[in-house]
Amino acid sequence: MVNEKLILDGxxxxxxxxxxxxxxxxxxxESGITPCLATILVGNDPSSATYVKMKGNACERLGILSKKIELAENTTTEELLKTIQSxxxxxxxxxxxxxxPVPSQIDERAAFEAIAIEKDVDGVTSLGFGQTSLGFGTYPSCTPAAILEIMDYYELPIEGKHAVVIGRSPILGKPVSMMLLNRNATVTTCHSYTENLENIVRNADIVVAxxxxxxxxxxxxxxxGAMVLDAGYNKGNIGDVDYEECLKPASAITxxxxxVGPVTISMLLRQTVEAAEKLI
Known part of the structure; x- marks a missing residue:
């Protein structure tokens, strides 16, 4: 177990x-291949535009081609599916x-499912989730992958530990629960309907917020002595964890x-490179 307090520097x-x-x-x-990530932005949500720009800049700094596709706010599901197919x-x-998120008139799940599994480097398809859950997925969702990457980098123990995941979204809470389970943690997944949440969290060796x-x-x-991984990002650069207070009992905290944020983007870059390497 970690003896000194670790600030997990993403x-x-x-x-x-x-x-x-x-x-x-x-x-x-050298093989004539430039890894290429296509980003699709539908509508004009400013924070989404910022995220896409950040990802594009990260690609370019590494020599990965960033292909940006911007679609209008009133784009239909059918139009988006055609773009993905191309x-x-x-x-x-x-x-x-x-x-x-995409604008409300679009069936987001249908759009995610349209992405070819070999190009699903963001880990959003149900096939990708299923493969990740069964332990042989190629491209897990990037934030769960980032959480495990941080734990591995700092050599934090997972096997045999009790992990409590607060959240059950299809691209964060659920996949990180499965990935921790595959690493031999005992996992409790909590959510907005969980009763006595505080008491469950108090038993956790690993807390994923x-x-x-x-x-x-x-x-x-x-x-x-618990390890705290904060995957939340709210307005004003605030996480899901009360950092100052949780820092006191924790042995390690993000x-x-x-x-987690910077590592999430690096996982996207890694998985794009891996997808390109499969062509050699």
Whole structure:
């Protein structure tokens, strides 16, 4: 077990991932392949536009081509599906990312399902989720992958530990629960209907906060020596965990910002490179 308090620096982990990717991108270039991530932005949500720009900049710094597709706010599901299909068929595109949320008239799940499994580098299809759950998925959802990457980088123990995941979204809470289970943790998945949530969290060796509510997890909920992974990101750069209070009992904790976020983007880059490498 970790004896000293660890601030889990996501920027440091992300840098290590990117350093590992540089020679791999160079090798692809030598084979005449430039890894390419296509990002689809539907509508004009400013925070979605910011996320897409950040991902594009991260790609370009590493020599990954960023193909940006911007669709109007009133785009129909059918029009979006056609766009995705054309990217599925484009041999120069290795990964497809549909920025979510999409405008309300679009069937988001249908759009996710339209992404070809070999290009689902963001881990959003139900097939990808099923494969990840069964332990042989190629591209897990990027935030769950980031959480495990941080734990591995800092050599935090998972096997045999009791992990409590607060949140059950299809691209965060559910897949991270499955991935921790596959690593031999005992996992309790909690959500907005969970009774006695504080008492359940108090038994956790590993707490993953993915509930989307600022400062939701209180310091009094955290067992002495627990590891706290905050996957929340709310307005004002605030996580789902009351950082100052949870820092006191925790043995290891991710800050917000600078924790899970930077690693999530690096996982997207890694999975895009992996998709391109399959062509060699």
């Amino acid at each position: 920027s440091r982990v992300a840098s290590a991932v990117k350093e590992d990717l540089k020679p791999r991108v160079d090798k692809l270039n 990217l599925n068929e484009d041999e120069g595109v290795h990964g497809i990312l549909l920025q979510h 993915a509930v989307g509510k600022p400062n939701f997890v209180k310091g009094s909920w955290i067992k002495e 800050p917000v910002p600078g924790g």
